[in-house]
Amino acid sequence: MRVKGTNVTRIRRKKMIKLAKGYRGQRHINFKVAKQQVWKSYLYAYRDRKNVKRDYRKLWIARINAASRMNGISYSQLMHGLKVAGIDLNRKMLAELAVSDFATFSKLAETAKKQVSAPTRKAATLDTDIKIERIEKGAAKPVVLEPGKSTKTQEVAVAEKPTTASTVAEIKAYLDSESIKYPSSAKKADLLALVK
Incomplete structure (x- = not known):
C-alpha cells in the first residue's frame, strides 16, 4: 500500500496551515489553497513594506502643509526657509511638532518666513578688484x-x-x-x- 502521509509531510503542512490562520474559507483549512495564499501574502507584505514609507511621507507632508498654512506660509516656502536657516529637521519631526507642539512649530515657521523674505545674495561680479589675465x-x-x-x-x-x-x-x-x-x-x- 502506498503511504501518502508521513510525520515530515504532516509537520510541513501543519506549519503552512498555521501561517494561514485567520484566512477565510478553504484558505485556512486546505493545504494546497493555504500555501498559495500564504505565498501571495508574503508578496503583499514585501510590497507594502516599501509603500508604507511613501504613505507616511505623504501624511507628514499633509500635516506640515496644513500647519504651515495656518501660519501664513506654504509648505515649499517653509522647507526652503528652514534649509536656508540651517535648521535640519526631518518631515517626521516637523509633523510631530505641528500636531503636539504648535507653538514651537509657529516659531519655526516665523524663522522660515524671515529667511524667505530676506533679499537673496548676489553672485560676485567683475566690478570688484579682480584682475583677469x-x-x-x-x-x-x-x-x-x-x-x-x-x-x-x-x-x-x-x-x-x-x-x-x-x-x-x-x-x-x-x-x-x-x-x-x-x-x-x-x-x-x-x-x-x-x-x-
Whole structure:
C-alpha cells in the first residue's frame, strides 16, 4: 500500500496551515489553497513594506502643509526657509511638532518666513578688484584686464594644438579659437583631422 502521509509531510503542512490562520474559507483549512495564499501574502507584505514609507511621507507632508498654512506660509516656502536657516529637521519631526507642539512649530515657521523674505545674495561680479589675465592671439605677454576698462583687442586664449590625448571639448575649443568650422556631430577623429 502506498503511504501518502508521513510525520515530515504532516509537520510541513501543519506549519503552512498555521501561517494561514485567520484566512477565510478553504484558505485556512486546505493545504494546497493555504500555501498559495500564504505565498501571495508574503508578496503583499514585501510590497507594502516599501509603500508604507511613501504613505507616511505623504501624511507628514499633509500635516506640515496644513500647519504651515495656518501660519501664513506654504509648505515649499517653509522647507526652503528652514534649509536656508540651517535648521535640519526631518518631515517626521516637523509633523510631530505641528500636531503636539504648535507653538514651537509657529516659531519655526516665523524663522522660515524671515529667511524667505530676506533679499537673496548676489553672485560676485567683475566690478570688484579682480584682475583677469588673457593671452591675446599672437601676443608674447599676457594682457591684464582690469574691471571698468574695456579693450577692443581680441580676448581669445591661444591653446596648444590638440593631440589624440585631448578631449573632444578641448579640440572644439581650439577649432573655435582658430575659426575653423566643423559639424556639431563630428567624432574625435574627424575633429583631429580638421586640426591638421
